Amino acid sequence: MTDPDTFAPVDPRWWLANTGGVVLTGVLAAVTGRRALRRIFRAAVAIHVGEAIYSYRAARRAGFTASAPRWALQTLGVGFPSLIELHAAMRSASSGSPIGLGAPVDEPAGALDHG
Numbered sequence: 001m002t003d004p005d006t007f008a009p010v011d012p013r014w015w016l017a018n019t020g021g022v023v024l025t026g027v028l029a030a031v032t033g034r035r036a037l038r039r040i041f042r043a044a045v046a047i048h049v050g051e052a053i054y055s056y057r058a059a060r061r062a063g064f065t066a067s068a069p070r071w072a073l074q075t076l077g078v079g080f081p082s083l084i085e086l087h088a089a090m091r092s093a094s095s096g097s098p099i100g101l102g103a104p105v106d107e108p109a110g111a112l113d114h115g
Contacts, residue, residue, distance in 0.1 A: 002062065002063030002064065002093045003063075003064075003093075004063060004064055004065040004066040004067065005064075005066045005067050006062075006063075006064045006067055006089050006093060007064070007067040007070050007071065007089075008085040008086075008088070008089050009074065009085075010074065010078055010081040010082055010085055011081070014078040014081045014082075015077060015078055018077070018078045018079050018081070019077045019078060021044075022041070022044045022045065022048065025037060025040055025041045025044060026041045026045075029041045047079065048075070048076050048077075048079050049076065051075045051076070051079055051080070051082075051083060052072045052073070052075045052076035053072070054075075054083075055068075055071045055072050055074075055075035055082060055083060055086050056068050056069065056071060056072035056075075058071075058086060058090065059071040059072070059086060062086075062089070062090045062093055062094075063093065064089070064093075071086055
């Protein structure tokens with residue numbers, strides 16, 4: 001049976017990298033008025049909104065009814081890393097085996113400490 005509360009948060013650094021990047025692009029577009037930056041910002045927002053709608057529907061179809069809004073909000077903020085977690089949770093739920101739910105998705109580029 002599928003747990004309707006199934007949810008796996010992404011590594012917090014994805015919030016900084018992806019959400020921060022979109023916000024920074026929006027700020028730069030507003031401050032500089034550059035058309036290309038405005039287009040990039042609008043495209044990024046549209047993509048994240050589309051991904052959030054998809055993740056909400058996919059979570060509900062997978063039986064994660066109680067956590068579907070959390071999946072959608074996380075996906076709105078971080079995008080594809082949340083979708084990777086959602087698909088892993090869906091595979092785990094369909095196979096009936098708990099496999100690494102909540103384990104962080106690969107870290108954002110440059111986030112690794114090589115020291």
